[in-house]
Amino acid sequence: MKKRILYDTDLIGDDLLTIIIGMGLDNIKFEGITSFGRSISSFERAALAENLIDLLSPYSIRVAAGANAPLVRSPREGCNACNKPIMEFKTYCNLKNNKKNNIEDGAINLITSIIKENQGEITLLCTGPLTNIALALKDSPEIANMVKEVIVMGGTAWTPGNISPVAESNIYNDPEAAKIVFGCFPNITMVGLDVTLKVLVDDKMLNNLNLSDTVIGKLAKGIILSCINEHKRRGEGINAMPLHDPLALMIVFKRELIKTVNCEVNIETCGTYTTGQTVCRPVTPFMYNNDKNIKLVKVATEVNNKIALEVFSEALCNACDKL
């Protein structure tokens, strides 16, 4: 049976790859895609998702634009390393007049309506700042108990941060929203830097992928190459693209890719040097028996990167061969 996914995303490079590989997989179905924007607006980002759907999806997917700024903070500029291949793809779509402008008005409406109409069925996959989801929870708190599960690409338990010494970028961008989301949903899996930095596509693997010379093949190759080069430029020791967001998607249908530890997770919102930190405390059965009010989050700590890369490669090549 297909896993039914509501995907909330900031639609930068690896988010687009996530949609592309999602189209190359038979065992998932996107029910809706909602966007978060910054200098490139959520509407423009939603339009990119719609372009991909028009080209690749065998079924219709509802798309809505969401917030353009965090709940209380000023928006930060996101990574723009992949802008060139994305702009080339946009130009292609505009020339082909593929943009149908079916974007719905309001991510919050779409999130709440899909969850309410499909109670217990929907996996909420989040690979951007959690602003849209927090706003949906403020609007309709009851949705917290209506989703099947929530997979969050974000945070880090015991690995250094990627935007500050202790914080991962998605959580750092809107820690107040993350605090609401982690505080409300009873069934969250946190797919953070502890695992995503172990699933890496380097130059050699990209060459071996031998992506077809289609529009989607060029876009995927451009995104991966731009990301590899950006990591090389930063000189942080990772000369490859970490599959942050695609890994979170793969876990929806292939749970055995990761091992998790039950943790209490608190989000730091006011630290001078620690804002956005996901403070994780492993909870033993003994601790939980003494205090059943502890909210448990499944924190991914190990990943089978070999199998993850195989699944990613096959799905990506399938999708790229389509167009």
Ligand SMILES: [Ca+2]
């Ligand atoms: Ca993302």
